[in-house]
Amino acid sequence: MMTTTEQLYQLYLQHSVISTDTRKIGSGSLFFALKGDKFDANTFAKQAIEAGAAYAIIDNPEYQLGERYLLVDDVLTTLQDLARHHRRQLQIPVVGLTGTNGKTTTKELINAVLSQHFKTQATQGNLNNHIGVPLTILTIDATHEAAVIEMGANHQKEIELLCSIAQPSHGMITNVGKAHLEGFGGVEGVKKGKGELYDFLAPQPPKGGAFEKQDRIAFINSDDAVLMEMADARHLHHVVYYGTQDIDNLISGEIIENAPLLTIQWTNNTTGQTYTVKTQLTGAYNLNNILAAISIGTYFKLSAKEINAGIEGYQPKNNRSQIVQTATNTLICDYYNANPSSMMVAIENIGKIDAKRKVLILGDMFELGDESPAEHLIVIQKALDTPVDERIFIGKDFPAAAKSMNHQPSAIDHFYLTAEDAIAGLKKNPIKNSTILIKGSRGMALERLVELF
Missing domain, CATH: 3.90.190.20 (Mur ligase, C-terminal domain)
Known part of the structure; x- marks a missing residue:
């Protein structure tokens, strides 16, 4: 008999640690026997149980050796469905972001800022794909107050899939540029692929006629003509702008030192107050990433002191700037x-x-x-x-x-x-x-x- 998503979710509530690697089995965890190009983890199901997993989720009946071996049609799809179901139970803001460049740094900055006020969960490292996103969603528990989910892609329809799992209430595209051109089919393909996040954030017309109201919020760099054009084409209703100009932006800012660490001056255009923050980042291109994090912190009512503490405390790693x-x-x-x-x-x-x-x-x-x-x-x-x-x-x-x-x-x-x-x-x-x-x-x-x- 096949195990349903709802049945599996009840087990997940008792065994919330997910394992996919038999070398790192969590005691009492759920082991998902994923397949790769060079391996089939169904063959490791018994090893996972012996190492302490409570249950092994498999999709090959040959390896079903007892009641603790749960058979499903496809392990990867089941993992994604489980994460999708769990996400629907969460009543917290989930910030989803993608982009050609800067998404990991921006994710880390947003997390650093929001963590000054909320208990947050964020994508670890760059686990931003069709496996990493559901794994991250399944680490969010009842104690978390916000989440930041990075979504990567190298072909079209991938961001669409990840949005269906993460279901971001707030979203951001850092930029659209020349990357993975082979997989996307050129620059226009990149725009279309990254724009799938805006598609998710946009109000969807019901069968009866006018657009329905939604609370999904997009944060957009108003200096980026490509992003502005993409947003306009999708009729985004709820938008928060940031950039280098004062007009129409919640937050604006500029670099006042680059030697090589950046010092930023930023203004809350609602209050007119201006602040200075010394960062541990280099690269003028990181100005937009920093302003993105500041705009989200400001939107969620963090104080300037909390925002600056998050920015100043963030130290880049993983060989990024x-x-x-x-x-x-x-x-x-x-x-x-x-x-x-x-x-x-x-x-x-x-x-x-x-x-x-x-x-x-x-x-x-x-x-x-x-x-x-x-x-x-x-x-x-x-x-x-x-x-x-x-x-x-x-x-x-x-x-x-x-x-x-x-x-x-x-x-x-x-x-x-x-x-x-x-x-x-x-x-x-x-x-x-x-x-x-x-x-x-x-x-x-x-x-x-x-x-x-």
Whole structure:
């Protein structure tokens, strides 16, 4: 007999810890036997029970060895349905966010701010996909007062699925840019895919006629023409704006120092009060992420003191705009991921930073499909136009792009096909007394360079 979602939910209320890895079985947990490209966790169900799981949820009857082995049609779908059902029981604000760049940093900032006043739950790390989102929803319990859910995607209809699970009451798209172009089918595909969050937030017309009223709130950067256009096309009714201008924005702000850590001045345009906050973030592009968190904190009636405490206390990690100070250099470690949009703003930022000597180290960008040669060419041109003292390009795509533009490397330009080649070159010609941006796709593993500086 198949186990229903309602039956499983009653067991979840007694065993609220979810396990998907037999190496990390929680005592008394529910083990979900998920499948992967190279494994079928049905084969580990018995091991999970022996390790302390209360029940194992499986979708292969061959592994049903007793009453504690619960058979379902599909384990992944069941996990998502369970999370969807649990979400419907929660009467708390759930902030859902997506975007091409900055969504993890923005999620962390929002969580840091809201945590000053509420008990919050947020996506851990970047567990933002069709498995990570339901797992996060299922960690929310009756003690939580707010949640922040990050939603990632590399193809259309994925955000739609994640919204159906997380059912955000409040939402935000950080931006729409050039990432996962291959999966989305180009920039317009990215807009459509990310816009699925706005689709969820928009009032839905009932069968009878006029739009029904909804309380779902969208937070939108009014400086971003693309987001404004996307929102207008969906007739969003409940919108809170933020940006750099005073007019029509709940919150506005600007950078007053970037050396390389940011100091921000922001204004609550309802009260007219202005405040200053020193951050542990670098990168002018993080201004929008910070203002997003401030706008949400303000909307939820946090005091300026609470908001600033959250912003000031947030320290970036996971190699996202992370400052590392060595004996001789200042490193901007931003090699968790890279795409054309994030590359451009990172390069632009180091051009604006107040530093005596600047170095660019850029690694290839992945998942760009047929657009890869053109996008690497644009990044090289941006790098060449930026005032720095040394440029290092790593990977096969950058030299190919440089060759296509007939670029003759100057004394400050260096091209390496692999990170190993770059390491060898940097050992022969060490960099000292510099501010260094290290930026590239995760697959380039540029963290191996850090010890050289």
